[in-house]
Amino acid sequence: AQKVTQAQTEISVVEKEDVTLDCVYETRDTTYYLFWYKQPPSGELVFLIRRNSFDEQNEISGRYSWNFQKSTSSFNFTITASQVVDSAVYFCALSEAYNTDKLIFGTGTRLQVFP
Amino acid sequence: EAQVTQNPRYLITVTGKKLTVTCSQNMNHEYMSWYRQDPGLGLRQIYYSMNVEVTDKGDVPEGYKVSRKEKRNFPLILESPSPNQTSLYFCASGLNSNQPQHFGDGTRLSIL
Numbered sequence: 001a002q003k004v005t006q007a008q009t010e011i012s013v014v015e016k017e018d019v020t021l022d023c024v025y026e027t028r029d030t031t032y033y034l035f036w037y038k039q040p041p042s043g044e045l046v047f048l049i050r051r052n053s054f055d056e057q058n059e060i061s062g063r064y065s066w067n068f069q070k071s072t073s074s075f076n077f078t079i080t081a082s083q084v085v086d087s088a089v090y091f092c093a094l095s096e097a098y099n100t101d102k103l104i105f106g107t108g109t110r111l112q113v114f115p
Numbered sequence: 116e117a118q119v120t121q122n123p124r125y126l127i128t129v130t131g132k133k134l135t136v137t138c139s140q141n142m143n144h145e146y147m148s149w150y151r152q153d154p155g156l157g158l159r160q161i162y163y164s165m166n167v168e169v170t171d172k173g174d175v176p177e178g179y180k181v182s183r184k185e186k187r188n189f190p191l192i193l194e195s196p197s198p199n200q201t202s203l204y205f206c207a208s209g210l211n212s213n214q215p216q217h218f219g220d221g222t223r224l225s226i227l
Contacts, residue, residue, distance in 0.1 A: 045218040095212040107157035
């Protein structure tokens, strides 16, 4: 069965610190997709990244980077030099290519960046 | 502008009074879904639809109904709402479940 675990409920950092948000997933499918979404205080959900199970290359986009490791079933998200605008709830999500058409989210990590 | 539109944004109602939350998308997406967001529980999928007339249960379907008569619309129906359905609801659409989803702005329901 699909499962996504975000063990960190809440993280607080001071501006300019680096922070890593953890995501661990479970799936029986050999082909699957992982996502990160951001929910700022205004409430909308914003797509950040999608990664398929065959692409283990790390991705960097500005201050954001993602580390996908199939060996540990993890898809962690790092923000470098955090800023107050990064304060949000971040969700990791998983979809399977063949077993089901469900999209499963983790419980989210609330990141607070203080000035 | 590509968007997913939910209505109403806020609703306070009473137990047992049927209500419908509408969802419409203008991107010709085949996949649509409903989620509820509760503190500590994240986003949980209620129902999803792969295409017109094709719907299936997510992880928390009890107490909800959906329909998909047209590609663009995917209403969420609470036939007899109860207080435990008080939540923040999101509608989303995408090409399929493996592609990024576009979310509506959310509907905050309070069932008294």
